[in-house]
Amino acid sequence: MNFSLQRFLRHLYFICQKELLSLFKDPRMRTQLVMPVIIEGFLFGYAANYNIEEVPYAVVDNSATASSRDFLAHIAGAPTFSCYAVCGNVQEVSTLIDAGDVLGGVIVPEDFEKKLEHGEQAPVQVITDGRNPMIAGMVKSYITQIAASWSEEKGYASLPVSIETRTWFNPNQLSRWTFLPSFLAMIAFVQVMFLAGLSIAKEREQGTFDQLLVTPFSPTEILIGKATPPVLVGLFQAAMVFLIARFWFEVPFAGSLFTLFLTLFIFMVSTTGLGLSISSVAKNMQQVLVYLLVLMIPMVLLSGLVTPVNNMPEFLQVITYADPMRFVIDAVRRIYLEGAGLTEIAGDFVPMVAVAALTMPLAGWLFRHKTT
Incomplete structure (x- = not known):
């Protein structure tokens, strides 16, 4: 293996190890990463509902x-x-x-x-x-x-x-058959955005960020190291929701696990880029929380989770093309209920990959110019 690549992977391993330890070492953080997923998964399964006008x-x-x-x-x-x-x-x-x-x-x-x-x-x-x-x-x-x-x-x-x-796709017309597959994407979106968004701001407040900058790690290695744990946590939480939906509520899964989690992975990369960009420009954790709430609420509302996109005014339908959550919800529903394959949902990948291709370099640029 090339020495530079070996060194990069070694550095990436240590950064990811540090980030994961900081997440799971705190008992309160472990509870926050697990309990909301379980509670909200059951709430969505039992209580979620909606109507339509067209x-x-x-x-x-x-x-x-x-x-x-x-x-x-x-x-x-x-x-x-x-x-x-x-x-x-x-x-x-x-x-x-x-x-x-x-x-x-x-x-x-x-x-x-x-x-x-x-x-x-x-x-x-x-x-x-x-x-x-x-x-x-x-x-x-x-x-x-x-x-x-x-x-x-x-x-x-x-x-x-x-x-x-x-x-x-849903012969008994059960609302949970629609909401639980969508919740796979939503729980990952919320957790990944918060973890990525708070990553840099938290270290800046704790005074450990300057120490990280003087390590032999390059800014790219630090950025990728900080992006990886939120994605892993998001995939873990999505797997928890999948198990609840499949085995507790017995929502039949018609698709491929590989296709499902590949779709979620691409979506999480795009949302991690957004979270890291916010974390790089925010001065403290309070600012991060404000920015995240301002961004996340419209993204959820425009995603089609609550009301279908074709029921929105035309100008809002155009705006939804910039929302990767719209496309991941469509893809996850089709994979889970319809059994759609990669070729059938390829159109949903394009906007998510485009957002990831834009936000990750942006996060890298902001990281180098706003945090040093």
Whole structure:
């Protein structure tokens, strides 16, 4: 092994060892790293919930008759629904749901009008996206109401249109199936940002930072050494949440562990860069906490964790492209519930890698110019 590389790895080992010892030596810090993850994991599993105001959906009209067009027009006229696409078959609807472009599909059978004319029940299939269970339930409820309203308007004595629903990825429409996979990313985001953000400011307040600067470690080695422990802690906490979701709440995992944790790792590198940049410019820990709160709250709100991104105003949707948390939540949900592979979520990697490529060099520059 090249001597310079060997020396770099040796220095990196000692810095990481020092950072990890400083984290876990304090009993209070050990408690803070473990207990919030467990408590919040169970809280999200039992109590988290949300609603939505807009449902983009796709249509497959196999009947192509006046009755089917009139029925679909009633759905399109509902304030909550917006028709995103008219498809030729169910496979096209499946592609749109997988990509997150639509939240459901309405499939009208070929014999729709014929059954109505003979006084029989005409089933209409509604496919919903179980990755958003509240949306799935609302889609079913709204379309059932629309079917009842349409039947009454047409003067049918009974309800001739029956709604048959299928919920993909989350058949029981459980909210925790959506929130717990998302919480994998959120807990890592919060902890990594705080640990990376407080890293330099804490040493500056304790008076040990100047001692670190006079060691034979280069600024790059110090920066990487300070970035590595927060990422390791974030991966450890994400693994804890994964175990809670998978084995306590029994949320089925459909994807690959390698793909899941690779996605989380890339996301954590980008957030570590943000945290270290803040830590380099802040003069004390109080400033770091203020900066982190100002930055983290908008990032969480714009991520799609609480409300879907397509439900936000257009100018906010544009801003979300600078938020790596938006893309990690989308990727983690798809990996966990849908079983998406690397090629299917590659588009989510691009913004996260771009943020990491920007923030890590920025943190290095700030570290060299603001702390020496």
